Amino acid sequence: MEKIGYLCTYVxxxxxxxxxFRPRRIIPGSSEKDEVLLDPNVCPYLKAVLxxxxxxxxxxxxxxxxxxxMRRLYDAVRWFYPSLEVYILxxxxxxxxxxxxxxxxxxxxxxxxxxxxxxxxxSEEEVREAIDRCNRRRRAFFEVLKKRPRAGDxxxxxxxxFPPEDLSGVRLKEDGGKVKVLVTxxxxxxxxxxxxxxxxxxEVLIPDVCSGLRGAGYVKEGExxxxxxxxxxxxxxCARMKGIxxxxxxxxxxxxxxxxxxxxxxxxxxLYELAxxxxxxxxxGRPLLHLEGEYTLGVPEGIKTRIQAFLERWR
Amino acid sequence: xRFLYKALRSPNFWRVLKPLVCLYVSRERxxxxxxxxxxxxxxxxxxxxxxxxxxWINSFFPVEFVYGLGAVPFLPELFSAIVAYFNWTRGxxxxxxxxxxxxxxxxxxxxxGLLDYEVLPTPDLIISCSQICDGTKAFYEVLxxxxxxxxxxxxxxxxxxxxxxxxxxxxxxxxxxxxxxxLDLRTPVEELxxxxxxxxxxxxxxxxxxxxxxxxxxxxxxxxxxxxxxxxSFWSLGSERGLRFFEALRDRILRRVKERRGYLPEERFxxxxxxxxxxxxxxxxxxxxNEKGVAIAYEEVNYPWWxxxxxxxxxxxxxxxxxxxxxxxxxxxxxxxxxxxxxDYRIHGVIHFSHWGCRQSTGGAMxxxxxxxxxxxxxxxxxxxxxxPDNYSPGQTMTRLQAFLEVLQQRxxxxxx
Numbered sequence: 001m002e003k004i005g006y007l008c009t010y011v012x013x014x015x016x017x018x019x020x021f022r023p024r025r026i027i028p029g030s031s032e033k034d035e036v037l038l039d040p041n042v043c044p045y046l047k048a049v050l051x052x053x054x055x056x057x058x059x060x061x062x063x064x065x066x067x068x069x070m071r072r073l074y075d076a077v078r079w080f081y082p083s084l085e086v087y088i089l090x091x092x093x094x095x096x097x098x099x100x101x102x103x104x105x106x107x108x109x110x111x112x113x114x115x116x117x118x119x120x121x122x123s124e125e126e127v128r129e130a131i132d133r134c135n136r137r138r139r140a141f142f143e144v145l146k147k148r149p150r151a152g153d154x155x156x157x158x159x160x161x162f163p164p165e166d167l168s169g170v171r172l173k174e175d176g177g178k179v180k181v182l183v184t185x186x187x188x189x190x191x192x193x194x195x196x197x198x199x200x201x202x203e204v205l206i207p208d209v210c211s212g213l214r215g216a217g218y219v220k221e222g223e224x225x226x227x228x229x230x231x232x233x234x235x236x237x238c239a240r241m242k243g244i245x246x247x248x249x250x251x252x253x254x255x256x257x258x259x260x261x262x263x264x265x266x267x268x269x270x271l272y273e274l275a276x277x278x279x280x281x282x283x284x285g286r287p288l289l290h291l292e293g294e295y296t297l298g299v300p301e302g303i304k305t306r307i308q309a310f311l312e313r314w315r
Numbered sequence: 316x317r318f319l320y321k322a323l324r325s326p327n328f329w330r331v332l333k334p335l336v337c338l339y340v341s342r343e344r345x346x347x348x349x350x351x352x353x354x355x356x357x358x359x360x361x362x363x364x365x366x367x368x369x370x371w372i373n374s375f376f377p378v379e380f381v382y383g384l385g386a387v388p389f390l391p392e393l394f395s396a397i398v399a400y401f402n403w404t405r406g407x408x409x410x411x412x413x414x415x416x417x418x419x420x421x422x423x424x425x426x427x428g429l430l431d432y433e434v435l436p437t438p439d440l441i442i443s444c445s446q447i448c449d450g451t452k453a454f455y456e457v458l459x460x461x462x463x464x465x466x467x468x469x470x471x472x473x474x475x476x477x478x479x480x481x482x483x484x485x486x487x488x489x490x491x492x493x494x495x496x497x498l499d500l501r502t503p504v505e506e507l508x509x510x511x512x513x514x515x516x517x518x519x520x521x522x523x524x525x526x527x528x529x530x531x532x533x534x535x536x537x538x539x540x541x542x543x544x545x546x547x548s549f550w551s552l553g554s555e556r557g558l559r560f561f562e563a564l565r566d567r568i569l570r571r572v573k574e575r576r577g578y579l580p581e582e583r584f585x586x587x588x589x590x591x592x593x594x595x596x597x598x599x600x601x602x603x604x605n606e607k608g609v610a611i612a613y614e615e616v617n618y619p620w621w622x623x624x625x626x627x628x629x630x631x632x633x634x635x636x637x638x639x640x641x642x643x644x645x646x647x648x649x650x651x652x653x654x655x656x657x658x659d660y661r662i663h664g665v666i667h668f669s670h671w672g673c674r675q676s677t678g679g680a681m682x683x684x685x686x687x688x689x690x691x692x693x694x695x696x697x698x699x700x701x702x703x704p705d706n707y708s709p710g711q712t713m714t715r716l717q718a719f720l721e722v723l724q725q726r727x728x729x730x731x732x
Contacts, residue, residue, distance in 0.1 A: 039669060039677040039696075065473035068449050072678025075646035079682045088645075090473040092482070093445055093452065102472070102482045240449065242468050243456060263416075268674060271416040272453030275427075276460065278414070 002059035004114075006161070007049065007073075009214040009235065010064050010091045012107055012228045013161060018122050018130035019114035021059055025161035027189060027211060028052035031297045037076050038069075043266045044295035045187050046073045053081055060085035060117055062110075066240055067269055087113050094242045095233035103229040111225070127224045135218050137163035145213075148173045151204035152195035155188065155212055162215025173203070179314050182252050184208040184277070185262040185293075186239070186270045192299040193262065193291075193307070200311045205256060214238065239269035246276055253280050258314050260307070264293035287314060323434045329360030347564040351543040354556050355397070361387045362436035368498040371438040371458070373451040374591075375640065376469065377633050379514040379553025381442070383507030384491070385500055389436055391426035391458075393546055398425060399595035399702040400542070407432065408703050415457075420672035421703035422592075423454045430461065438462065440497055442490060444469035447642040448675040465497050473645075475638040484634040491630070507629045510553040515625075517552055520561040522619045527568045528612070529659050532577025533585060534568050537611025538601040541593045545616045583608030584723050587656050589667040589683065590676045591616040592701040600697075600712065607720055613660040618652055646679045650686050657692060663730075664693040664723050671700045693726050695719040 004021040006013065016023040026049055033047035046069045053061075061084055063074040074088050090106050092099035115121035144167050145154075153170040160166075178201045183194065188209040197204055206213045216235040219227050237244050253259055259281055263270040274290060281288040289310045291303055322328040333356035341349045362369045370386040372378060374393065381388040398404050407428030408421055415424050429435050441464055443455040452468055459466030467490045472479040495502060528535055544564065551557030571578075586604070588611050594600065604611065622639045625632040641648035656662065665687045669677040680696050687694040697715055700706035 037681050039674075039680055041669065041671060041677045042674055068674035069678055071473070072646070072674065075679055075682050079646075079685065088473065090479075092472065093468070093470040098482060098485055099470070102478065105478050106474075239453070242452070242470065243466075246460065266418050266674065268419055268449040269453055271419050272450065272457055274416060275414045275457045279460070 003057070004060045004062060005056065005058045006062040007070065008064035008066050009162060009210060009216070009238070010066065010232055011062050011089060012110070012216075012232055014130040014134050014219065014228060015107065015111050015114055015122065015127065016062070017133065018111075018126040019118050021114070021118070023161055024058075025159065025211075026052070026056075026061070027159050027187070028295075029297070030055075031295055033295065037080050038073065041266060042069045042072065043067075043264045044293065045189065045264050046070065048189075048295045049073065050076060050080075053077065053084070058084065060087065062086070063088040065090045066238065067267070069266065069268075085117060092233070093240060095237070095244070100226070100229045100233055103233055104225045107225045107228055124224060131219045131224060131227070134163050137165065138215075138218055140167060144170055145206075150195075150198060151183070151207050151212075152191050152193075152198065155191040155194060155207060155209075158211060158213075158215070159191075173198070179203065179258055179311055180205060180256040181311075182208065182256040182259045183212075183262060184249070184252070184259065186210045186264055186267045187293070188212065188262050189293065189295055189297055190262075190299050190303075193260075193303065196299055196304055196307055197260070197311070200308060202258075202311055205252070208236070208252060209262065210238065239273040245273065246280075249273075249277060250280055250284075253277075253284050253286055256286065258310065259286050259288045260310070261288060261290045262293055263290065264295065267293075320432050320434045323359070324363050324436065326360050326364040329356050329363060332356055333360065345567070347560055347567055348539075348543060350556070350560045350563055351547055354547065354551055354560065357556065358387065358389075358550065359436065362389055368439035368500065369436050370494070370498075371441045371455070371464075373443040373455065374549045375446045375451070376442055376444040377514075377552070377636065378550060379510045380487070380491070380507065380633060382513075382553040383502070383510035383629070384494055384498070385502040385506055386439070386494075386498060387436075388550065389438065390550055391429075391435065392422045393550055394429070394435065395422040395425035395702055396542075396546070396592070396595050398429065399704075402596045402704065404596065404702050405705065408705075418672060420448075420450050420454075420670070421700050421706065423450050425702050427454070427458070430458075438464050440464060440494055441466040442469070442494065443467075444471050444637070446471035446637060446640060448673065450672075467493055469637075471637055471643060473643070475644050480631075480634045480638050483637055484630045487630045487633055504629060511629050511632055513555060513558055514553040515623075517558045517561050518619060518621050518623075520558065520565050521548065521617075524561060524565050524568060525613075525617065525619050527565065527572050529661075530572045530575075531585070531661060532575075532579065532582040533610040533612040534571035534577060535564075536578045536601075537586075537588050537614040538593060540611075540614045540617050541588065541591070542595065545591065545614075548617065577610065579605055579608060579610050581608050582610045584663040584727065585610050585612035585661055586664045586666055587612065587653070587660060587662045588614040589653065589665060590670060590673070592670055593668055594699055594701055594704075594707055596702070596704040596707070598704075598707060598712075599709070600716065603713065603716055609664075609720065609723070611666075612662060613656055615652070615656070618656065620652070642675070646682055649679060649683065653683055653686065654690075657687065657690065662692060663727055664695070664719065666695045666697055666719070668701075669696055669698045671698070671703070671706050691726070693719065693722040695722075 411424030
């Protein structure tokens, strides 16, 4: 089955499946970055994506209007990889009624693009079937989530996208950690950080990162495009979305003893959110550790030491 | 200094300062510049009077909307540029960087730091639009919480089709109503229409200015285009003062064009400056270019991109205008703009100023470079920072400019000047 790559959790993968393609979240397995075609000032994940495209065989690639870097990556890919089929989904920043209606139209256009790609338009039945399939996978995933899985395993299972197909590698926690930690930020490529945290006696609550639990919840019944638009705009939000993250962070910070913010270098949305996070942590008396991601995949020794020192203080 | 900071928020300070400063700057016989200074004193004085509500906006939110509301607009990014012009950004940027990362735009870090100095007029409302960079939504959201002031966001889509226009229009109507309610204003929509009418009149003068600047030799320095001219287009559109400023600017340039007088004693090369800003703190970039006879013939920021004609409905008008922004949406809009500018202004070389922290612009620098180079035009990416003098490397910058000059000389060696 031909693969369609996608770069963000706001892409309704149900439609990709309905069109007979296999959706694949692009989280490059190599830390090699393209420093030439994108400015050094752009996030390392995007540069790794651009570099990784040389070795990828994709039927198409779906972008999201998620950030300045992503928009420029979309331009660079069209310019420097003209033979690759690409699409950009214009996700609104608001999940209110206007936003949902706008996104429904955008999703409709996306389904037409997918139809053109396979040479036959998508039927409503195909879309409904794909929604059911994905909902079944969601159910299986949420069942595992209830059993307190290891955070690092969870992240690895989600690398291919959400809802995941294979959960066999997810191990459960044997006992709770001593220090409950909130891990928040954008893309956490170095899943070893979560293993290290848990190894040192920390207990990671649901990882609030783009490569973690930011996938859409159940898609409800009803007109499929509208249902998809609602489900994807009401999912755990990215910092790009209008004013709803603050409350969620406040609640999450209350439930933990320490906070770790993992933010890739030059990721504006989360670098600005850091100011809010600092304020919340200060107000609630929670320590905050900010780690800057460089898309290294592994966990550099310096970061390990910082996490160790951070946890030592609060154990 | 504390006294000065306090004075900046007093209407009497601006009342006394205005005639003195205007008299001082008028010695340069540059009427547009005098009008800019007069405008600044007026707008900051109005903001400190607090008779009318003060609305903070970002540069790409249509300022005529705020005039149409009957409020006083304040643009923190522009204020940061003015602070940089006086080389006072170090302190505020240091403070701002303790809250925000050093990797985000220094204009926002400076504005964030300025909050602690208490020199900025307190806002009654913040309105921002998500066009053209991510910082505009995130920064104003943070500010809104820190200051306890409501924030209304205009979510501008990536697409520019009918649906996108309708989505923007609906939000604008809602923002207008919500702003009136929050600010307790009874301003009728007619006021907004009047402001848009002035803005359209000003835009038509700005088009004349852009056309006049095609003249050889370049009649007006791009460095000034990127400072007070851009400042006026972002801050004054929709006000009578804005219209007067651009009329004065047109008249000044027209005189020079008629006299066939360039702004440089000898013009050897004409370059196009890309990106909306330049470094505003003291630096030798412009004087180096001037000395070598390199004229900044035009700058991307002042391109009159607004569509004509637009609808009579004010919200439709603004939605159309916002959608036409060449820096929003796919890079093709910017490519088309750059190609047109290269042709119209008979450009010999292009400088892309890559401001640290500005992903939306620097991210496209390579693609733009490919387009420019295909036309045989030398292209320079000049990394730097518009507001933070500590993030500017004089040695590297001058080396790059020297090399660029050599390329220009080589490329155009048979050219008659």
